[in-house]
Amino acid sequence: MLFYLFTGGDNRRVYLGTRSVRSGWIWRRIAGWGVHLAARTHSPIRVRQSPARCDRAAPRASMRLCEGLYFLILWVQLSHPLHLVSASRLPFSPPTDCRAETLNQISHRAVGSPLVMDHRSICRKTRRLIGKQAEICRKEPEIVHEVIKGAKLGTGECQFQFKERRWNCSTADKFFGRILNQDIRETAFVYAVTSAGVTFAVTQSCSMGELLQCGCDYQMKGESPDGSWEWGGCGDDIDFGYTKSREFMDAQTRHRSDIRTLLTLHNNEAGRLAVKNFMRTECKCHGLSGSCAVKTCWKKMPIFREVGVRLKERFNGAFQVMGSNNGKYLIPVGDTIKAPTAEDLVYTNESPNFCKRNRKTGSQGTKGRACNATSMGIGGCDLLCCGRGYKERQVVVEENCKCRFHWCCVVKCSKCTAVKTVHECL
Structure with missing residues (x-):
């Protein structure tokens, strides 16, 4: 790539040379030179660029080569009181073929679970997505919106359930991140209630008709054994919500084999089962003058407050575990303790007492x-x-x-x- 930076006045020209650009520091250096020279001469800045093509082997470098200097010049024009050339008069623009190719490869990023750390960080350009998580971010942004709602729902329920405890599930400052870096029972609850919240929010949106990918669940058909009612109405499609929660929440850790991964996957599943395994039957009567000539029933999710109470009970009876010799299983600490079920919460380390403020442990006191x-x-x-x-x-x-x-x-x-x-x- 060949760039020439011209300045008016005494027609000084700076030759920047031809080299392969692999990092952002060169662009900062180019911008610094341009602003310095323009400030001294109070003259327009014009940029010429030789034709560029997309480099399939290095999409990130190609993106910078195609667009970096263009946007730097725009930034200089907007933020410095210099008489710069209008953006529409710049002699080049970022090649659209490069933009389309590289954006598809590097624009969909996210931070890992749990999402309660920062709801806005879902699909942000900070970490490479993998598998189904990347596919959802790219093709189903409306699902991501429901994931955000579910994460907020889980956070709110966590704060309600722990409002009278020493650790009250506060997400302020960086203390919450310290908590999540420890394999304690509080972390287990956060993962479980967040996963449950995502399952609940996605399923509810299906029933409300807010998602095109899903709707009501009509799989339940027929009559009750005694013939007093029949299946009908709009049932909650819990299988769809469960699947999307599993795809998004477990994607960052599913292919790892350390004990923290096993804990995360187990507690995520416990949260989803706290919703799926406790579906309730809701009925409605139809008939003249309020009579119940026909009674239809359908499956609905439990109230989320009930989900939070159930997970809080699991928190109180959480199992302390350790990894097996091959690192593929969790086994309880103690020979007389039964193995935890899929609905139980698990942890490895004892919690701090949270009495005094301690940044290392995440305790706010x-x-x-x-x-x-x-x-x-x-x-x-x-x-x-x-x-x-x-x-x-x-x-x-x-x-x-x-x-x-x-x-x-x-x-x-x-x-x-x-x-x-x-x-x-x-």
């Missing part, structure tokens, strides 16, 4: 957390404050009061102030 002074449970001040004690203060809050129903159909309330006592850990 409990200082300043609100506690219940009259409770003897996990949310009580004695346990939550780790024996450090607590302080009491009065706060003024505004609440809805004197609410009345007005026909039809509005509830109107007044605003009242109240003084409440709040207890906080020292």
Whole structure:
């Protein structure tokens, strides 16, 4: 590739030479030279480029060669008070054939599971995707949108279930990432509830008609054994949601063989089964004047709050495991402990106590957390404050009061102030 950088005034010309560009630092150097010379001469910058062709062996380098300098010149024009040439008058533009070929190869990236680390990072250009994950990002962006919704749903449920514990599933700062780098039971719950959230969100969108790839589940047909009702209505297509969750959540780790991979895959599956194995039957009557002449039933997913409660129970009874000699299986720690089932959560390391702030373990501590002074449970001040004690203060809050129903159909309330006592850990 041959570039000439011309500056007006004294007609100085800088010859940049011919060489193979393999990294971004050369482009930064080119931009620096161009801005420096233009600033000294206050003259237009014009760029000429020799014809370029796509390099199939090095798509990343070809993309930079085709487009790098073009966009750098545009950036210089927008951000520096120089009299630069208009973008439309630049003597070259990025070859479209290079753009099409290289974008297909390098534009679909993502960070690994769990998605709760950053919902916006799904399919971002930060890490190469593999297998079904890349295919979903490229061909089914609407599925990715539901994956994001499911990840947020899982995060919210995690924070609800752990709101009274020392570790409250806070995703602030970098502490959450420290938690996920440890094979503890809190990490197991995060993976499980996130996977369950993705399964739930995708399946729900199918039933709502928001996805073209799926719809209602009509596989259940016929009547009940006693003939009192028959299958009908719009059942939730749990198999589709389960499959998409499995393809996306497990893609980054499925072909590895370390113990952390085994833990991740097991806990992801436990989350999906917490939705799939607890489908409920919902029915509706049809007939004149409210009679139940015909009764149709269909399969619906459980309420997600029930899924969170079920996974929290699995968290309390999680199994500590270790890897087998060949590294392909998980076995429980202790000879008298039964092997975990597919619905159980598993971990390898004991959790820290989360009493004090510790960046290494991801603990934010409990200082300043609100506690219940009259409770003897996990949310009580004695346990939550780790024996450090607590302080009491009065706060003024505004609440809805004197609410009345007005026909039809509005509830109107007044605003009242109240003084409440709040207890906080020292």
